[in-house]
Amino acid sequence: xxxTRRAARAGVSGRAVLLPVVLLAxxxxxxxxxxxxxxxxxxxxxxxxDPASSRAGxxxxxxxxxxxxxxxxxxxxxxxxxxxxxxxEPLHLDGSGALSAPHDYGKAGWYADGTLPGDTGPAVVxxxxxxKHGPAVFxxxxxxxxxxxxxxxxxxxxxxxxxxxxxxxxxxxxxxAAVYGPTPTPxxxxxxxxxxxxxxxxxxxDNLVVYAVGA
Amino acid sequence: MSVHAPRRWLTATAAAxxxxxxxxxxxxxxxxxxxxxxxxxxAHLSPDTPAVDVYLSSPTGAVKNQVFPAVAYGVVSPYLTxxxxxxxxxxxxxxxxxxxxxxxxRSVTVTARQAYTVAGVxxxxxxxxxxxxxxxxxxxxxxxxxxxxxxxxRAPVLAVSVADGPTIADDVAFATTTPYRQVDPGRxxxxxxxxxxxxxxxxxxxxxxxxxxxxxxxxxxxxxxxxKVLTDxxxxxGLPTGGVETGAGGTQQVHxxxxxxxxxxxxxxxxxxxxxxxxxxxxxxxxxx
Numbered sequence: 387x388x389x390t391r392r393a394a395r396a397g398v399s400g401r402a403v404l405l406p407v408v409l410l411a412x413x414x415x416x417x418x419x420x421x422x423x424x425x426x427x428x429x430x431x432x433x434x435x436d437p438a439s440s441r442a443g444x445x446x447x448x449x450x451x452x453x454x455x456x457x458x459x460x461x462x463x464x465x466x467x468x469x470x471x472x473x474x475e476p477l478h479l480d481g482s483g484a485l486s487a488p489h490d491y492g493k494a495g496w497y498a499d500g501t502l503p504g505d506t507g508p509a510v511v512x513x514x515x516x517x518k519h520g521p522a523v524f525x526x527x528x529x530x531x532x533x534x535x536x537x538x539x540x541x542x543x544x545x546x547x548x549x550x551x552x553x554x555x556x557x558x559x560x561x562x563a564a565v566y567g568p569t570p571t572p573x574x575x576x577x578x579x580x581x582x583x584x585x586x587x588x589x590x591x592d593n594l595v596v597y598a599v600g601a
Numbered sequence: 602m603s604v605h606a607p608r609r610w611l612t613a614t615a616a617a618x619x620x621x622x623x624x625x626x627x628x629x630x631x632x633x634x635x636x637x638x639x640x641x642x643x644a645h646l647s648p649d650t651p652a653v654d655v656y657l658s659s660p661t662g663a664v665k666n667q668v669f670p671a672v673a674y675g676v677v678s679p680y681l682t683x684x685x686x687x688x689x690x691x692x693x694x695x696x697x698x699x700x701x702x703x704x705x706x707r708s709v710t711v712t713a714r715q716a717y718t719v720a721g722v723x724x725x726x727x728x729x730x731x732x733x734x735x736x737x738x739x740x741x742x743x744x745x746x747x748x749x750x751x752x753x754x755r756a757p758v759l760a761v762s763v764a765d766g767p768t769i770a771d772d773v774a775f776a777t778t779t780p781y782r783q784v785d786p787g788r789x790x791x792x793x794x795x796x797x798x799x800x801x802x803x804x805x806x807x808x809x810x811x812x813x814x815x816x817x818x819x820x821x822x823x824x825x826x827x828x829k830v831l832t833d834x835x836x837x838x839g840l841p842t843g844g845v846e847t848g849a850g851g852t853q854q855v856h857x858x859x860x861x862x863x864x865x866x867x868x869x870x871x872x873x874x875x876x877x878x879x880x881x882x883x884x885x886x887x888x889x890x
């Protein structure tokens with residue numbers, strides 16, 4: 387009798403611990419769902435420009451500046467890995483020479499005096515991490531990993547880019563040459579804020595830059 | 602056996618907490634990813650060498666093998682984007698079987714953000730595959746950068762300058778490449794002049810601020826020189842200063858913070874414990890009564 391009751395109690399205490407552990411597991415699963423499964427080697431996703439299939443003549447290599455034909459300004463950016471699909475507004479330099487941020491917290495913007503996405507050079511797209519009230523369009527940018535797809539719509543066609551790397555920089559030590567300097571291929575940089583928010587300056591201390599190359 | 606049961610559950614719970622902690626840590630965003638890509642382009646710069654098939658392969662399988670068939674003198678490919686690592690470039694006579702022994706091979710080590718031109722250079726008799734470093738870094742002060750890639754055997758030594766302007770390079774020998782030189786951006790007439798004898802050649806080109814160019818000098822089809830300008834790297838627009846103000850602080854309490862996830866985890870665990878205890882209670886109370 388006593389033995390069976392003890393066994394029953396052991397079973398109950400099994401359930402007793404199982405319940406909180408299951409709840410924890412569910413929480414962790416939800417926490418990781420967006421990011422942990424996306425990590426992949428860039429090498430597997432890098433797509434090659436295949437000269438054999440795209441060359442016009444049989445005797446020469448493809449010329450410089452190849453890539454999907456596109457015209458006009460970019461209109462949208464979408465990043466499936468972090469659920470971003472937004473219109474783009476043009477950004478210019480402000481009076482101090484800095485790149486102005488988008489007016490709309492829900493939209494990203496592109497540096498309209500700079501390289502057009504899909505042209506050779508570094509096209510720059512910036513978006514807010516948050517508004518005064520909560521997450522904004524690029525809130526999940528830190529979750530991007532090498533190999534993730536970023537697409538920019540231009541003239542009705544989507545220019546594909548693959549994330550190569552990302553890095554945080556203090557705004558006081560922003561890597562202008564790496565972000566805006568010349569590149570040998572069509573590239574894209576995604577920029578948002580992070581680090582500590584200085585409430586007196588209404589400004590984050592850091593910028594996150596995600597580097598992507600034409601896919 | 603039942604005496605050990607509580608200790609066993611204690612252990613299991615501790616293990617679960619460790620697993621949970623590990624998973625949570627695993628999802629922390631990396632501060633900076635060190636992985637990256639570099640750039641390689643291929644060129645045939647040997648005037649008296651017939652067309653070649655150029656092979657590019659990765660010993661580690663980072664990319665699938667590439668073949669560029671029948672590459673002729675003067676052809677320079679676009680840059681290929683490659684994951685960092687070591688690659689092998691091989692040249693075979695055009696249409697030679699891929700299994701045949703290459704005429705030349707050369708390995709190239711690609712590091713992040715660096716660019717390379719792997720070129721067949723020299724006369725056919727002493728043909729070599731050379732890895733040329735292409736310094737594509739931003740030129741200072743809104744200048745443009747230009748260098749000379751000398752692949753003309755007809756003018757074994759030559760000079761390149763802006764017409765009525767600065768010299769880009771003097772005494773450039775066949776099969777060499779000069780360092781980049783900074784020049785003012787603008788639309789310029791470039792003069793390519795053999796140092797010893799022979800007709801000079803000119804070309805007009807636009808050099809953009811912040812852009813990087815190579816002037817490629819070749820023997821032409823007849824008896825003279827020809828030159829063309831390759832855009833090695835480009836950009837557009839003014840250089841913004843500093844970073845971008847892309848945040849208003851509304852998520853500061855949770856953004857990249859640990860308070861929320863840890864709090865939620867503890868709360869869930871606590872709720873679970875309370876529920877479990879309540880679940881047990883009626884049975885215990887009933888037994889006592």
